[in-house]
Amino acid sequence: MIEAAGLVKHFRSADGRVVKAVEGVSFVVGPGEMVGLLGANGVGKTTTMRLIATLLRPTVGTARIDGCDVTVDPLGVRRRLGYLSATTGVPDRLAPREVLQSFGRLYGLDQAVLAHRVPALLDALGLGDCAARPCGRLSTGQRQRVSLGRALVHDPPALVLDEPTSGLDVVGARDLLDLLERLRGEGRSILISTHRLHEIERRCDRFLIIHAGRIVAAGTREEMAAAPGGLEGAFFAAVEPGAHP
Amino acid sequence: MTATHATPRGQAVRAIAHRDLLEFVRDRRTLFVTLLMPMAMYPVLALASTLGLRTALSDLEARQEPRSLTLALSGADADGLATRLEQVAATVADEPPADWPARLTTELVPARAAQRLLDDGMADVWIDTPAGTAAALDGPGTVPLEARVSAVRPIDSRGQRHLLAVVRALAEDARRRRIEAEGLPASVLEPVALAFAGGSPVDGASSMEGILPTAAGGVLVLLALLTATGAFYPAIDALAGEKERGTIETLLLAPATAGEIVTGKFLAIWTVTLVTLLVNAVSIGLTGLVLLRFLPAGIDLGTDVARLSAAAIVTLLGYIGLASVAAATCLAVTSGARSGKEAQNTLTPVILLVSGLAGSALLPGAGGSALSALPFAGQVALARAALSGTAASTLALQLAISLAAAAAATWLLLRGAAAALADEELLFRGPDVAGSLFARPAPRSRPTPMQGFVAVLVAFAGLWYAQGIAPADLGLAVPIQQAALVLPLIAVALWQRVDQKTTFGLTAPGGRRWPLAALGGLLAGAGLFILGAAATLAVRGTHLSPAARDLATRIMELLLDRPWWLSGLLIALVPAICEELFFRGWVLAAFAGERPGRRRAVAAVLLQAAAFAAFHLLPERMPQTFLLGAVLGWMTLATGSLLPAVLAHLAHNAVPLVLVALATEGHGRRLAAGDTTTLPGWLLPAAAVATVAGLALVHAARRR
Numbered sequence: 001m002i003e004a005a006g007l008v009k010h011f012r013s014a015d016g017r018v019v020k021a022v023e024g025v026s027f028v029v030g031p032g033e034m035v036g037l038l039g040a041n042g043v044g045k046t047t048t049m050r051l052i053a054t055l056l057r058p059t060v061g062t063a064r065i066d067g068c069d070v071t072v073d074p075l076g077v078r079r080r081l082g083y084l085s086a087t088t089g090v091p092d093r094l095a096p097r098e099v100l101q102s103f104g105r106l107y108g109l110d111q112a113v114l115a116h117r118v119p120a121l122l123d124a125l126g127l128g129d130c131a132a133r134p135c136g137r138l139s140t141g142q143r144q145r146v147s148l149g150r151a152l153v154h155d156p157p158a159l160v161l162d163e164p165t166s167g168l169d170v171v172g173a174r175d176l177l178d179l180l181e182r183l184r185g186e187g188r189s190i191l192i193s194t195h196r197l198h199e200i201e202r203r204c205d206r207f208l209i210i211h212a213g214r215i216v217a218a219g220t221r222e223e224m225a226a227a228p229g230g231l232e233g234a235f236f237a238a239v240e241p242g243a244h245p
Numbered sequence: 246m247t248a249t250h251a252t253p254r255g256q257a258v259r260a261i262a263h264r265d266l267l268e269f270v271r272d273r274r275t276l277f278v279t280l281l282m283p284m285a286m287y288p289v290l291a292l293a294s295t296l297g298l299r300t301a302l303s304d305l306e307a308r309q310e311p312r313s314l315t316l317a318l319s320g321a322d323a324d325g326l327a328t329r330l331e332q333v334a335a336t337v338a339d340e341p342p343a344d345w346p347a348r349l350t351t352e353l354v355p356a357r358a359a360q361r362l363l364d365d366g367m368a369d370v371w372i373d374t375p376a377g378t379a380a381a382l383d384g385p386g387t388v389p390l391e392a393r394v395s396a397v398r399p400i401d402s403r404g405q406r407h408l409l410a411v412v413r414a415l416a417e418d419a420r421r422r423r424i425e426a427e428g429l430p431a432s433v434l435e436p437v438a439l440a441f442a443g444g445s446p447v448d449g450a451s452s453m454e455g456i457l458p459t460a461a462g463g464v465l466v467l468l469a470l471l472t473a474t475g476a477f478y479p480a481i482d483a484l485a486g487e488k489e490r491g492t493i494e495t496l497l498l499a500p501a502t503a504g505e506i507v508t509g510k511f512l513a514i515w516t517v518t519l520v521t522l523l524v525n526a527v528s529i530g531l532t533g534l535v536l537l538r539f540l541p542a543g544i545d546l547g548t549d550v551a552r553l554s555a556a557a558i559v560t561l562l563g564y565i566g567l568a569s570v571a572a573a574t575c576l577a578v579t580s581g582a583r584s585g586k587e588a589q590n591t592l593t594p595v596i597l598l599v600s601g602l603a604g605s606a607l608l609p610g611a612g613g614s615a616l617s618a619l620p621f622a623g624q625v626a627l628a629r630a631a632l633s634g635t636a637a638s639t640l641a642l643q644l645a646i647s648l649a650a651a652a653a654a655t656w657l658l659l660r661g662a663a664a665a666l667a668d669e670e671l672l673f674r675g676p677d678v679a680g681s682l683f684a685r686p687a688p689r690s691r692p693t694p695m696q697g698f699v700a701v702l703v704a705f706a707g708l709w710y711a712q713g714i715a716p717a718d719l720g721l722a723v724p725i726q727q728a729a730l731v732l733p734l735i736a737v738a739l740w741q742r743v744d745q746k747t748t749f750g751l752t753a754p755g756g757r758r759w760p761l762a763a764l765g766g767l768l769a770g771a772g773l774f775i776l777g778a779a780a781t782l783a784v785r786g787t788h789l790s791p792a793a794r795d796l797a798t799r800i801m802e803l804l805l806d807r808p809w810w811l812s813g814l815l816i817a818l819v820p821a822i823c824e825e826l827f828f829r830g831w832v833l834a835a836f837a838g839e840r841p842g843r844r845r846a847v848a849a850v851l852l853q854a855a856a857f858a859a860f861h862l863l864p865e866r867m868p869q870t871f872l873l874g875a876v877l878g879w880m881t882l883a884t885g886s887l888l889p890a891v892l893a894h895l896a897h898n899a900v901p902l903v904l905v906a907l908a909t910e911g912h913g914r915r916l917a918a919g920d921t922t923t924l925p926g927w928l929l930p931a932a933a934v935a936t937v938a939g940l941a942l943v944h945a946a947r948r949r
Contacts, residue, residue, distance in 0.1 A: 055497055056669055075500040083498050089491030093271035094264070102267075105260035106499045134271070150495060 002029040002052060002158050002189045006061035009047050021047040023213035024061065031157070034180065034190040036204035038197065038235055044213040045193045046085070049162045052191070053083040065158045079107065082151030082159045086166035089147075092136030096127050096146045099135065100153050107154035117153065125149050126175070141172030148176065158189045165194060177203055201231040209238040257501035261509025262516070265483060269517055275478045279517065280524050283471055287528040291536060314346035314407040317368035319356040325379030326372070327351040330411070333418045344410035363395035369404045370394055382419040383426065461632055462607045465560070465625045468525055469603040470596070472564060473571035473621075475521025476514050477592055480575030483510040484666065485588035493672070503667040507659050511576055518568040526561060556631035559640055563624040566651030570620040571599065573658035580665035617643040618650035688742040690839060696741065697835025701856045703737075704730050704827060708860065719803045723815045727823040734827055749830035754884035754946050762889040762946035766880060769939025770893030773876060774900040775932030777869035785865055793863050804905045813902055821894035828857045828874060829881040829890045837882060850878035873897060876940070883947040893939070 009022040022044045029035045039045045050056045052063045054074040062069055068076040090099055097118060104114040122131045125145040130138060135146055144164065151159065161180070165173035173196070181203060184190055194200055207224050209217040217238035219227075227234035270276065318327055334349050352368055362368040371393040381388045392408065394400045400408070424433055487493035496506050578595055582588035599621050606616065606625035617623040627643050635643075666672070692700070707729035715722035738745065746752060754762040804812050836849035854874030858867040877890040 053498055055494060055672075075502070078498055078500040081498070083494075085494065087491045088494050090495075091264070091268055091492055092490065093268045098264075098267065102260060102264040103495070103499065105263075106257055106496075106501060108256060108500070147495075151498075 001031055001064075001066055002160070002191055003027075003064040004048065004052060004061075005063065007048060007051050007058050007063060008060035009044075009051055009056060010059045020213055022051065022058075025210065025213070025215055026061075027208055027215060027218070029158070029189040029191050031189055032184055032187045033205050034184045034192060034203065036200045036207045037191055037193040037210060038207055039193070039210035040239060043211050043239075045210055046162055047213075048210065049083070049085070049160050049191070049193065052160055053081060054078055055083075079154065080156055080158055082148075082154070082156040083161075084144075084147050084151045084159070084164050085162035086164070090135040090143050090150070093134055095132045095134055096122060096138070096142075096149065097131040099146055100149050103150050104153045109154065117155070121149050121152060125179070140167050141169065141175075144168060144172070144176065148179070152183075156188070159183065159191070161190065161192045163194050164192065165196060165199060173199055197231050197235060201225070207231065207234075209235055211239045257499065257505045258509040258512065261496065261501070261506055262512035265479070265510055265513035266516060268482070269479055269513065272478075272482075275482075279475055279478055279521055283521075283525050284528050287532045288535075291532045308403065311345065311347040311407065312403060313348035313350060314370075314404060314411065315350045315352060315368045316408075316411075317352045317354050317359040317362045317371040318374055319354055319359045319371065320374040320378070321376035322374040322378040322380075323353045326374045327353060329379050329382065329418070330415065333411070333414045336418060337414055342410055342414060344406040345414070346407035346411070349411060359393075360395075363393070364397045366395075366398045369400050370408055382415075383422050385423070462625070462629055464529060465628045466600070466603040466607065468522075468529060468564065469567055469621055469625055470599055471525045472518060472522040472568050473575075473595070473599045475518040475568070476572040476575040477595075479514040479517045480572070480579050481582075481585050481588040481592065483514060483576060483579070484662075485579045485582040486585050488582075488672075489584045497666075497672075503663040504659070507576065507580075507663040507666055511572055511655075511659055511662075514572040514576055515569055518572045519565065522561075522564050522568050526557075526564075530557070552632075552634055555637075556628065559631040559644055560624075560628035562644060563627045563647050566648045567621060567624040569655045570651050570658070573655040573662070574598075574620075577658040577662040577665070580662040581668075614643055614646055617646040620651060620654050623647045623650065688744070690744045690747045692738075692741060692743050692748060692831060692835040694835050694838070696737070697832045697853075700734060700737065700827070700831050700835070703733050704860065707733060708862075717799065719799050719815060720807060720811070722799075723819060727819050730827050731823045734831055738831065743834075748834045749826055750834075750881055750885060750887035750890075752886050754886035754888055754948075758946040759886075759888065761942045762880075762884050762886065763892050765939040765942025765944075765946065766889035766892035767896040767939070768935040769876065769880075769943065770873075770896030771900050772932040772934070772936030772939060773873055773893070774897045775928055776936060777872065779929055779932070781865065781869055790863070790865060793865050796863065800901065801905075804902060809902065809906070813899060816902065817895050817898040820898060821891050824857070824860075825877070825887055825891045825894055828853050828860075829877050829887055832856060833878050833881055841882075846882055850875055850882065853878050880943050883943060885948045889943050889946075 004025050004027050007022050007025040008020075011019045011021055025044070025048050027035070037045055037048065047056065051058050052065070052070065054070050054077050058071065062071045063077075064070070065077045065080045068080055070077050090096075094102065100118045100121060101114055104118065109117070119128075119131075122128050125148065127142065127145055127149065130142060135143055138146065144167070148164070151161075159180075164180075165176055168176060177199060180190060180192070192200060192204065201224070202221070204221060206220050207218065208215050217234060219234065224231045224234045227237070229236070316330070318324075330349065330351055337345060352362060354362060356373060359368070359371040359373075363371050372390055373393075374390075378388060378390075390412070420434060421431065424431060484493065487496065497503075499506075501509075574595060575592060578591050579588035582591055602619065602621035603625050606622040606629065616626045623643075624647060627640070627647050630643060631640055708726060711726050711729035715725045738748065753759040800816065803815065807815075832853045833849055836852050837846055838849075841849060854871050854877075857874030857877075858871035861867065861870045873894075877893055880889040880893060881887055
C-alpha cells in the first residue's frame with residue numbers, strides 16, 4: 001500500500017524565491033490497485049513521486065509504503081518500493097543480467113535466490129535473448145524494460161512509475177503496460193504518471209489530477225469515463241476550470 | 246512478492262564496489278589511458294632521458310680527458326726552464342699527478358714571436374724567463390713566473406688545470422732539490438702519512454653516496470602524481486558519470502545509506518588507484534634496472550640491495566595511504582559535479598594540488614614526523630628518508646603517522662562526499678544553479694564556504710603577485726599588499742550580493758556594552774603582542790631568518806624615518822581594517838555560516854586563523870599570528886561585531902610603535918625589532934593581565 005499524508009515540499013530557487021512544488025498532497029493506493037497521477041509539466045508529479053521514493057525529504061507531511069514511513073525508515077521504504085522514471089538510466093557497459101544481479105545483491109538477496117529470480121525476470125520482461133548484451137547496445141524499449149527489471153528484482157509490493165512509457169513506441173508502451181497489469185494482478189500497489197492519457201484511461205483503477213502542487217480532482221475509472229469528454233475532459237476541467245475540452 | 250529483509254552489513258558496499266569495478270574494467274579506453282599507457286611511456290621517457298644522460302656523461306668524460314699543453318718560453322733563461330720542465334715531466338711519467346697534461350711541450354721563441362704563437366693557437370701559455378730563473382728555483386726565494394694568455398684564443402679551463410698541475414710539480418721538484426741541498430731527509434716535507442688499515446674503503450670507484458635520494462625525489466613526485474591520476478577517471482565516472490547517465494537515482498533508491506554508496510565507490514576507485522600505483526611502481530623499478538646498465542662502470546650508488554628493498558617496501562606502504570587520499574579527494578571533489586565535463590573541470594585544481602604538495606617534500610630541509618602527516622608531501626618525504634638510510638625506528642614512526650593521517654583525511658573526505666550525495670540541491674539542481682560559484686546569486690546574508698575558500702585562494706595569489714611589484718619601502722609596499730587583499734574582496738562582495746552588515750560584522754557589539762568590547766579588544770590585542778613576542782623570543786631567540794630580519798629592519802626604518810601618524814596608519818590602522826574585513830569578515834562568515842553549532846564555529850575559527858597565519862608568509866611568525874587570528878575570530882563570533890577584532894588588531898600592531906616612542910637608549914628599539922632577549926620584568930605580567938582582562942571584557946559583551 002502507498003499512502004501520502006499531507007505531503008509538502010518547498011524549494012529555494014536560484015534567485016532566492018521559495019518554490020512551493022507540492023502543497024499538501026494526500027492519497028492512498030491500495031494493494032492490487034493501479035492509480036494514475038495526471039498533471040501538466042511542473043505541477044508537482046515528479047516531486048510527489050520522488051518524495052514517496054525517498055529521493056527527496058518532505059518539508060511537511062509524510063508518506064508510507066506498506067506502513068513504512070519515509071521520514072522514519074527511508075531504507076525500509078526502499079526495500080518495499082520499486083521506482084522507475086523516464087530519466088532513470090541503466091549502466092551502458094553492463095549486461096541486463098549483470099544489472100539485475102548487481103541490484104539484487106544491493107537489496108540483500110543471496111546468490112541462490114538471484115540464480116532463480118534473475119532468469120525468470122529476464123524472461124518475463126522479454127529480455128532473455130539479450131541478457132548478456134551490454135545495455136548500451138539495446139534499444140530504448142529494451143533499456144526501459146531492464147530498468148523495470150531493476151525496479152522489480154527485489155519483488156517489491158509497491159511500484160511508483162514516473163512516465164515509464166516516455167520514449168517508447170506504441171508497441172513498447174503497450175507491452176510495458178500489459179506487464180504492469182500483470183503485476184497489479186499479483187496484488188502490488190502501482191502509482192503511475194503519464195502525459196498519454198489514452199494509454200492508461202482503461203488500465204488504471206483510479207485517477208488523481210494534480211495541479212499547482214495540489215490534488216484538484218480524483219475519481220475512479222468509471223467516474224472519469226462518465227465525465228463530459230471522458231478522462232481528457234475531466235483533466236482539462238480540473239486544471240483549467242471554465243475551459244471546454 | 247517476498248518478505249523484505251535488511252541488506253547484510255557490508256553487502257551493499259561490496260555490491261557497489263563490484264559493480265563499479267566491473268564497469269571500469271569494461272571501459273577499455275580508460276583502462277588503456279590509466280594503466281597501460283604509463284607502462285608504455287616509461288621506456289620512451291627513460292630512453293630519451295638516458296640518451297641525454299649518456300650525452301652529458303660522454304661530454305663530461307671528454308672534458309675530463311687530458312690534452313697536450315704547449316708552453317711558449319722566451320727570455321734569457323728559456324732554455325734552462327725548459328730543461329727543468331723536461332726533468333719534472335720525466336719524474337712524474339710513471340705516476341702522473343692529477344690534471345697532468347697528456348703531453349707537455351715547450352717552444353723556445355723570441356718574445357716577439359711568442360704572442361703570435363698564442364694567437365695562432367700554437368701555444369697555450371707564454372712565460373718570459375729572465376736570466377737566472379732556473380737557478381733561482383734552487384735558491385731560498387720565490388720565483389715569480391708571469392703566464393700570458395691570448396686575448397684572441399684564451400686558454401680553456403682544462404688547459405688552466407694542466408698548467409697549474411705543471412707548476413705544482415715544478416714547485417714540488419724544487420722543494421725536493423732544496424731539501425736535499427740542505428742535507429735534510431725528504432720526510433721533512435711529509436710530516437704525516439695516513440693509510441687505511443686493510444686498504445682504502447673507496448677502492449678507487451667514484452661514489453654517488455647521497456645522490457640517490459635526491460635523484461629519486463623527482464621520480465617519487467612523478468609516482469605520486471601518476472598514482473593520483475589513477476583515481477581521476479574512475480572518480481569522474483563514479484558520481485558525476487552516474488548523474489549524467491541517470492543511474493545515480495537507481496543507487497539512491499537502493500536500501501543503502503549515502504555513506505555506504507560513497508564507501509562502495511571509494512573502494513572501487515581505491516582499487517584502481519592501487520593497481521595504477523603497482524603498475525607504475527613496477528614500471529619504474531624495471532626502468533631503473535635498465536638504466537643502471539647505462540651507467541658507466543665503477544659507479545657506486547652509495548646504497549645496497551637490502552636498503553633499497555626496505556625503502557621500496559616503506560614507499561609502497563606509504564603510497565597505499567597516498568592512493569587512499571587521492572581516491573577520496575577525487576571522489577569528494579567530483580561529488581558535487583553534475584556531468585563528466587564539470588567533474589573534469591573541478592579535478593584540474595587537484596592535479597595542481599597533488600603536484601604542489603608532493604613537490605614541496607623536495608624543498609631543502611623538508612622532512613620529519615610533522616611533514617609525514619601531510620598527504621602527498623608526507624609520502625614523498627617518507628620514501629626519501631627510507632632511501633637515505635634513516636633509522637628503522639624513525640621510519641616506522643613516520644610511516645605510522647603517514648598512514649594514520651591518510652586514514653583520517655580519507656574519512657573526512659568521504660564524509661564530505663556523502664554529505665554532497667545526500668544534498669538534494671546538488672542532486673536535482675537545474676543547469677541554472679550549476680555554475681553558482683561564478684553566477685550572480687540572489688541577495689543573501691553571507692557567502693558560502695566555497696566562496697570563502699575561493700577568496701582565500703585569490704587573496705594568496707594577489708599577495709604573491711603583489712610581492713613581485715611592491716617596492717622595498719613599506720610606505721608603498723603595505724598599501725599595495727592591503728589593496729591586493731581588499732580590492733578583489735570588495736568586487737566579489739558587491740557581485741555576490743551578500744549582506745554587508747552581516748558578513749562583515751558591521752554592527753556595534755552587545756548594544757550598550759560596546760565600550761566594554763572595544764576596551765577588551767584593545768587590551769587583549771596589546772597584551773597578545775607582548776606575550777607572543779616573549780614566547781617567540783623564548784623559543785627561537787634572536788635567530789631570525791634573513792626574510793624576517795629584513796622585514797624587521799624595514800619596519801624599524803619606517804618607524805624611525807616617517808612621521809608617527811604615517812607609521813601608525815601603515816602598520817596598525819590599515820592592516821587592522823583591511824585584514825579584519827577579509828579574515829574575520831568574509832572568510833569567517835563563509836566558514837561559520839548562519840548560527841553555527843559549537844563544532845562548526847571552532848572549525849571556522851581555526852581555519853580562518855590558519856589562513857591568516859599563512860597569509861603572513863614568514864614561518865617564524867605563524868604561531869603568533871595563528872593564535873592572534875583564533876582569538877580575533879572568537880571575538881567576532883562571540884560579539885557578532887568586527888569592532889573588537891579591529892581594535893585588538895590595531896592595538897596589537899601599534900605596540901611596536903609605542904615601544905619605539907618609549908625607547909630608552911635603543912633598548913625599546915631592539916625589542917620592537919625582536920632583536921633582544923631581555924624584557925623589562927613588569928612587562929610580561931602586565932601583558933598577561935591585560936590579555937585576560939581584555940578577553941573577559943569581550944566575553945561580558947558577547948551576544949546573548
